[in-house]
Amino acid sequence: MKEFLASVKKEFRHIFRDRRTVLIVMIMPVIQIILFGFAVSTEVNRVRVMVCGDMSDISVMRITDRIDNNRYLEIAGTLSNPGEIEDVFRRNEADVAVCFGMDFGRESVSPSGNARVRIIGDGSDPNTARMTVSYVAGVIQQEQQDISTSLAGEKRPSMAPVVQLMYNPAMKSSYNFVPGVMGLILMLICSMMTAVSIVREKETGTLELLLVSPVKPVWVILSKLMPYLVLSAVNFASILLLSHYVMEVPVKGSLILLSAAALVFVITSLAIGILVSVISSSQRTAMLICGMGLTMPTMIFSGIIFPCESMPEVLQWFSDIIPAKWFIIMVKKIMIQGGGLAAVAREMSILTGMAVVLLAASIRSFRTRLQ
Amino acid sequence: MAAIEIRNISKSYRDIRAVQDISLKVDEGEIFGLIGPDGAGKTTLFRIMTTLMLADSGSGEICGHDIVRDYYGIRKIIGYMPGKFSLYQDLSVRENLEFFATLFGTTIKDNYDNIKEIYSQIEPFRDRRAGKLSGGMKQKLALCCALVHRPSVLFLDEPTTGVDAVSRKDFWTMLRRIRSSGVTIFVSTPYMDEAALCDRLALIQNGGIIGSGTPEEIVSAYPYRILAVKGPSMYPLLKALRKIDGTVSCFSFGDCHHVAYDPARTCREAILGKAAEEGFADCSAEEISPGIEDCFMQLSGKWILN
Amino acid sequence: MDTELNAIEIRNLTKRFGNFTAVDNISFNVRNGEIFGFLGANGAGKTTAMRILCGLSRPSEGEGTVAGYDIRNEQEKIKRNIGYMSQKFSLYPDLTVGENIRLFGGIYGLNDRQIREKTEEMLSMLDLRQERDKYAGSLPLGWKQKLSFCIALIHDPRIIFLDEPTGGVDPETRRRFWELIYDTAEKGTTIFVTTHYMDEAEYCDRVSVMVDGKIAALDSPENLKTRFSARNMDEVFRIIAGRAEREERP
Numbered sequence: 001m002k003e004f005l006a007s008v009k010k011e012f013r014h015i016f017r018d019r020r021t022v023l024i025v026m027i028m029p030v031i032q033i034i035l036f037g038f039a040v041s042t043e044v045n046r047v048r049v050m051v052c053g054d055m056s057d058i059s060v061m062r063i064t065d066r067i068d069n070n071r072y073l074e075i076a077g078t079l080s081n082p083g084e085i086e087d088v089f090r091r092n093e094a095d096v097a098v099c100f101g102m103d104f105g106r107e108s109v110s111p112s113g114n115a116r117v118r119i120i121g122d123g124s125d126p127n128t129a130r131m132t133v134s135y136v137a138g139v140i141q142q143e144q145q146d147i148s149t150s151l152a153g154e155k156r157p158s159m160a161p162v163v164q165l166m167y168n169p170a171m172k173s174s175y176n177f178v179p180g181v182m183g184l185i186l187m188l189i190c191s192m193m194t195a196v197s198i199v200r201e202k203e204t205g206t207l208e209l210l211l212v213s214p215v216k217p218v219w220v221i222l223s224k225l226m227p228y229l230v231l232s233a234v235n236f237a238s239i240l241l242l243s244h245y246v247m248e249v250p251v252k253g254s255l256i257l258l259s260a261a262a263l264v265f266v267i268t269s270l271a272i273g274i275l276v277s278v279i280s281s282s283q284r285t286a287m288l289i290c291g292m293g294l295t296m297p298t299m300i301f302s303g304i305i306f307p308c309e310s311m312p313e314v315l316q317w318f319s320d321i322i323p324a325k326w327f328i329i330m331v332k333k334i335m336i337q338g339g340g341l342a343a344v345a346r347e348m349s350i351l352t353g354m355a356v357v358l359l360a361a362s363i364r365s366f367r368t369r370l371q
Numbered sequence: 372m373a374a375i376e377i378r379n380i381s382k383s384y385r386d387i388r389a390v391q392d393i394s395l396k397v398d399e400g401e402i403f404g405l406i407g408p409d410g411a412g413k414t415t416l417f418r419i420m421t422t423l424m425l426a427d428s429g430s431g432e433i434c435g436h437d438i439v440r441d442y443y444g445i446r447k448i449i450g451y452m453p454g455k456f457s458l459y460q461d462l463s464v465r466e467n468l469e470f471f472a473t474l475f476g477t478t479i480k481d482n483y484d485n486i487k488e489i490y491s492q493i494e495p496f497r498d499r500r501a502g503k504l505s506g507g508m509k510q511k512l513a514l515c516c517a518l519v520h521r522p523s524v525l526f527l528d529e530p531t532t533g534v535d536a537v538s539r540k541d542f543w544t545m546l547r548r549i550r551s552s553g554v555t556i557f558v559s560t561p562y563m564d565e566a567a568l569c570d571r572l573a574l575i576q577n578g579g580i581i582g583s584g585t586p587e588e589i590v591s592a593y594p595y596r597i598l599a600v601k602g603p604s605m606y607p608l609l610k611a612l613r614k615i616d617g618t619v620s621c622f623s624f625g626d627c628h629h630v631a632y633d634p635a636r637t638c639r640e641a642i643l644g645k646a647a648e649e650g651f652a653d654c655s656a657e658e659i660s661p662g663i664e665d666c667f668m669q670l671s672g673k674w675i676l677n
Numbered sequence: 678m679d680t681e682l683n684a685i686e687i688r689n690l691t692k693r694f695g696n697f698t699a700v701d702n703i704s705f706n707v708r709n710g711e712i713f714g715f716l717g718a719n720g721a722g723k724t725t726a727m728r729i730l731c732g733l734s735r736p737s738e739g740e741g742t743v744a745g746y747d748i749r750n751e752q753e754k755i756k757r758n759i760g761y762m763s764q765k766f767s768l769y770p771d772l773t774v775g776e777n778i779r780l781f782g783g784i785y786g787l788n789d790r791q792i793r794e795k796t797e798e799m800l801s802m803l804d805l806r807q808e809r810d811k812y813a814g815s816l817p818l819g820w821k822q823k824l825s826f827c828i829a830l831i832h833d834p835r836i837i838f839l840d841e842p843t844g845g846v847d848p849e850t851r852r853r854f855w856e857l858i859y860d861t862a863e864k865g866t867t868i869f870v871t872t873h874y875m876d877e878a879e880y881c882d883r884v885s886v887m888v889d890g891k892i893a894a895l896d897s898p899e900n901l902k903t904r905f906s907a908r909n910m911d912e913v914f915r916i917i918a919g920r921a922e923r924e925e926r927p
Binding site for chain 2 (some may be wrong): 002004006007010013014018135147200204205206209211212213214215245368370
């Protein structure tokens with residue numbers, strides 16, 4: 001036990017004497033949150049809407065007002081000819097255009113249902129376009145519903161289903177990337193740093209000295225894991241605080257459950273780190289394996305960039321073996337939907353299974369000899 | 372009981388044979404030198420003996436502990452100093468020493484007298500990071516860390532490589548003192564001049580032992596005689612000497628050339644006469660007894676035979 | 678100062694790192710075609726001085742020329758006119774022998790014809806024809822050293838710097854390597870060499886011994902042995918370097 005404590009102390013010394021690394025590790029989550037929160041935001045925010053149609057039409061005016069009054073939309077101007085829309089997009093003067101058909105006002109209240117409205121998005125940024133278009137559509141449908149209600153006597157079903165997003169009405173992307181960043185950072189800290197720290201001892205030859213000492217390899221490994229466990233706890237807390245107070249992402253579910261999920265994920269990542277260290281002979285290899293083999297899939301399958309659902313089926317299967325995917329699903333369910341243990345039972349048991357298997361494999365593979 | 376005994380140890384990496392059929396016996400309390408150039412298989416043999424690596428075939432014991440089955444027992448009783456400086460550069464001198472003491476379940480205090488002599492030389496720098504130490508001090512720290520748990524056998528893999536002549540001398544003085552406390556020392560070196568400082572030694576080349584015994588035994592087994600020849604223009608003289616019939620080899624050794632010759636075929640006068648014919652009249656030649664380096668060159672079998 | 682006679686001329690060279698003086702006001706000349714042994718204990722300042730001479734570092738004070746070029750402001754020219762080989766195998770182990778020669782020939786601006794000629798010359802001199810298409814990393818250590826030596830000479834430099842070229846090499850190969858050095862010196866190339874083997878110091882025309890950043894002695898091995906009444910260079914070195922006061926630095 002004394003040997004173990006001495007090793008843990010030594011690991012902490014290694015980390016804290018390498019100021020630059022500590023700094024990077026501590027600041028990385030902050031930067032990522034800010035980066036995703038402000039710079040690469042895909043949120044519907046201050047979307048410029050160009051209106052094209054008969055501006056003397058009462059219905060057109062009402063919808064235009066409604067758009068202008070919306071928190072997330074603003075009117076960029078009006079056009080009389082739909083042919084000009086392309087030009088407007090090209091000059092980047094608007095993000096989306098709404099074209100009203102002839103006699104829109106009359107048609108919208110007539111039973112014939114011939115009211116025509118087109119929403120045209122700027123597809124050069126498909127993700128944003130998809131979101132803004134559906135958002136504008138939502139606003140217009142709202143208007144339609146109001147009209148239907150006002151015409152109490154002639155009530156009829158609305159023509160299109162009303163789009164409404166539960167849990168994330170403003171389609172805030174922070175709801176999506178906070179769980180993603182959390183998965184990414186914990187993965188990175190635990191796997192990469194553990195792998196690198198073990199491989200470094202291989203490179204400097206100190207691992208030889210540890211191995212020829214009577215200390216059991218399992219203690220060597222466990223002592224290596226401790227500091228990274230602490231570091232990831234700090235990161236976990238800082239991500240939570242940042243996302244809650246700066247990004248205004250709620251934590252609807254139980255904080256304890258969330259922490260438990262994080263702990264299981266961290267153990268899985270640490271085990272992967274050890275496995276990586278076993279197969280790499282240099283720090284560079286370990287970094288590469290972690291970067292390409294762990295971080296990239298985590299980025300891709302975490303939903304930060306693409307939604308998992310829109311991937312080809314094969315890739316979806318592949319994503320199932322990535323621990324981060326399950327963790328991120330759990331975080332989303334707990335933080336944003338407020339789900340309890342029952343809601344995440346499936347993901348939790350999959351991740352726990354992975355943790356057990358990987359940890360056992362990594363301890364087994366960490367040999368008592370050099371080769 | 373021998374401190375170290377290995378029998379028929381072989382080890383290959385893929386198709387490269389690193390160590391071939393090596394058997395050695397080291398008695399308790401002696402300094403045993405493993406002498407050979409880089410790439411001869413010294414480090415591989417060290418790793419097998421220190422239980423860091425499994426041999427492909429062969430067996431052995433360290434102080435009666437089997438090197439395969441009882442590796443755990445061996446790890447408790449040996450001290451090991453790997454080839455390159457292998458301590459934690461970002462930990463201080465004291466932290467390094469403390470850490471290694473704790474790994475072996477002991478403390479600096481309990482074993483202070485064991486390492487005092489060496490440690491006292493680096494103690495003034497005990498709060499300095501190991502990475503900031505000079506080469507000589509690093510070496511001393513590494514030796515302290517290998518000695519702090521009172522090992523019975525000390526394995527030192529090329530402790531003097533890259534170290535200047537003065538520090539090397541100091542280091543060997545330290546080794547002799549450590550031996551006097553009863554520790555068996557197994558040390559490797561590429562420097563042939565250190566051979567004379569070992570009690571017994573083995574010469575290793577291309578993964579095989581080419582000769583072993585006390586330095587005197589190895590020297591007395593030398594089959595030829597050696598003439599140390601000096602002359603005014605040494606390099607042309609070297610070329611000329613090599614051409615002389617009856618000489619077995621000729622190489623520079625410091626300020627003279629060592630000409631090995633077969634006494635059955637030629638003699639000092641004949642060689643000097645031939646040299647004079649070639650235009651090297653004012654040469655001096657002295658019969659000398661061979662050094663370990665002469666023996667190594669002869670045993671390694673890479674001669675230019677006439 | 679006659680640069681025709683001297684390959685290296687150094688006057689009052691000093692190099693400081695903070696308040697530590699690694700090289701302390703040294704002056705010496707190396708004659709053209711000479712084999713110059715540069716000895717010193719670990720940390721005496723050898724490496725620092727050698728880096729300046731090779732144009733890799735600027736002196737804090739002092740002046741000098743290497744191959745006729747100023748060490749302070751003609752470093753690029755110096756690099757083009759010297760060869761350098763260190764103890765560490767400096768070729769690419771994953772390239773073949775032939776590819777290594779071609780690569781370094783290209784780096785030093787040789788044209789294809791010159792590279793072809795050099796390759797043939799080198800391979801026959803080292804007896805490496807059979808190994809032309811083998812990976813450099815798979816050669817025995819002795820051959821690697823010889824090959825790096827020849828490659829360091831590929832652009833016919835006036836001076837070649839050898840930093841512990843024979844470390845860890847077996848005794849015979851070590852001597853063969855020195856014979857290669859002699860052959861090179863006979864062709865007029867100046868050799869500047871460091872070593873920890875004191876018998877090799879005897880092979881030099883002149884030897885300098887650095888102690889505590891200064892040159893404590895500089896003479897032919899013969900004269901040094903007489904002056905210190907020593908039997909061999911090992912004793913000379915121990916007498917001179919044994920006087921060191923400063924604790925070596927990494």
